[in-house]
Amino acid sequence: MTQRIAPTALARGLSALALAAAFAAPAGAAPAPADSASPEATPARIHPLVGVEFTRTIRGSQVAVSNPDGSSATGSLSGRYEALVGAEFPVDPNGLAVRVTAGIHTSAALARSAGGTEHFTRFPLEATLWYPLSDAAHVGGGARYPLNSHFTGAGRNTHDGLTATPGWMVGLDYRLAPHVWLDMRYVYERYEQTSGNDMDASHWGVGLLAIY
Numbered sequence: 001m002t003q004r005i006a007p008t009a010l011a012r013g014l015s016a017l018a019l020a021a022a023f024a025a026p027a028g029a030a031p032a033p034a035d036s037a038s039p040e041a042t043p044a045r046i047h048p049l050v051g052v053e054f055t056r057t058i059r060g061s062q063v064a065v066s067n068p069d070g071s072s073a074t075g076s077l078s079g080r081y082e083a084l085v086g087a088e089f090p091v092d093p094n095g096l097a098v099r100v101t102a103g104i105h106t107s108a109a110l111a112r113s114a115g116g117t118e119h120f121t122r123f124p125l126e127a128t129l130w131y132p133l134s135d136a137a138h139v140g141g142g143a144r145y146p147l148n149s150h151f152t153g154a155g156r157n158t159h160d161g162l163t164a165t166p167g168w169m170v171g172l173d174y175r176l177a178p179h180v181w182l183d184m185r186y187v188y189e190r191y192e193q194t195s196g197n198d199m200d201a202s203h204w205g206v207g208l209l210a211i212y
Contacts, residue, residue: 045090046087046088046089046090047087047088047089047090047097047211047212048085048086048087048088048211048212049084049085049086049087049088049099049101049209049210049211049212050083050084050085050209050210051083051084051085051101051183051207051208051209051210052081052082052083052084052207052208053081053082053083053084053183053185053205053206053207054080054081054205054206054207055078055079055080055081055082055105055187055203055204055205056076056078056079056080056203056204057076057078057079057200057202057203057204058204061076061077061078061200061202062074062075062076063075063076063077063199063200065110065118065151065158065160066158066160067112067114067154067158068158069114070114071112071113071114071154072112072113073110073111073112073113073117073118073151073153073154073158074110074111074113075107075108075109075110075111075118075120076107076108076110076201077107077120077191077199077200077201078107078189078200078201078202078203079107079108079203080106080107080108081105081106082103082104082105082106082124082205082207083103083104084101084102084103084104084124084126085101085102085103086099086100086101086102086126087099087100087101088130088211091129094132095131095132095138096129096130096131096132097129097130098127098128098129098130099126099127099128099129099130099140099142100125100126100127101125101126101128102123102124102125102126103123103124103126104121104122104123105121105122105123105124105146106119106120106121107119107120107121109153110151110153112153112154114154115154116153116154117153117154118151118152118153118154118158119151119152119153120149120150120151120201121148121149121150121151121152122146122147122148122149122150122164123146123147123148124144124145124146124147124189125144125145125146125147126142126143126144126169127142127143128140128141128142128143128169128171129141129142130173135175136174136175137172137173137174137175138172138173138181139170139171139172139173140170140171140172140173141168141169141170141171142168142169143166143167143168143169144166144167144168144169144187144188144189145164145166145167146164146167146189147164149162149164149191160193160194160195161193161194162191162192162193162199163191163192163193163194164189164191165190165191165192167187167188167189167190167202168187168188169185169186169187169188170185170186171183171184171185171186172184172185173209176208179210179211179212180208180209180210181208181209181210181211182206182207182208182209183205183206183207183208183209184205184206185204185205185206186202186203186204186205187202187203187204187205188202189201189202189203190202
């Protein structure tokens with residue numbers, strides 16, 4: 001004779017089986033961070049910069065140029081002040097950066113034999129590579145080329161036309177504040193005269209850079 005199971009007992013049995021299955025089933029794992037789409041790394045932005053430099057030569061090299069009126073001007077082409085603007089372009093996450101600048105560099109007064117003074121002015125372009133030694137110190141170097149080199153003053157139309165030659169610079173920057181750096185540099189700079197002689201304008205420089 002077949003034994004009938006009461007509906008209440010059957011319901012209790014099914015509930016027990018469902019509860020056991022719920023405990024036995026593994027909990028669904030949350031997706032791992034690697035499984036989710038990671039956002040692309042934000043590229044480092046370009047940093048604009050401005051700066052001023054005080055320049056001079058250690059050995060005090062003197063040059064003499066001839067003026068159309070027969071007078072001459074004597075002095076150093078290496079000093080005295082330079083102002084620059086440009087930008088720094090990050091190259092990799094470790095801090096390597098390319099710096100491109102344009103500036104105006106004017107010499108101290110050159111004494112004119114007939115009285116008065118003259119100044120030598122040029123507009124240097126620089127492309128340099130900078131490597132971080134630490135968060136507070138960067139070392140760099142690269143190429144420099146001065147444009148539109150000319151004399152101003154009493155003998156601005158000097159006969160000794162100067163042709164710039166490619167030069168180079170090396171430097172060390174030290175952070176003084178979040179956006180302010182002390183810039184120390186050496187620049188190799190020379191000019192060729194129409195007569196075939198060379199004029200030296202190499203110099204040391206110390207100044208401040210603001211990089212944002």
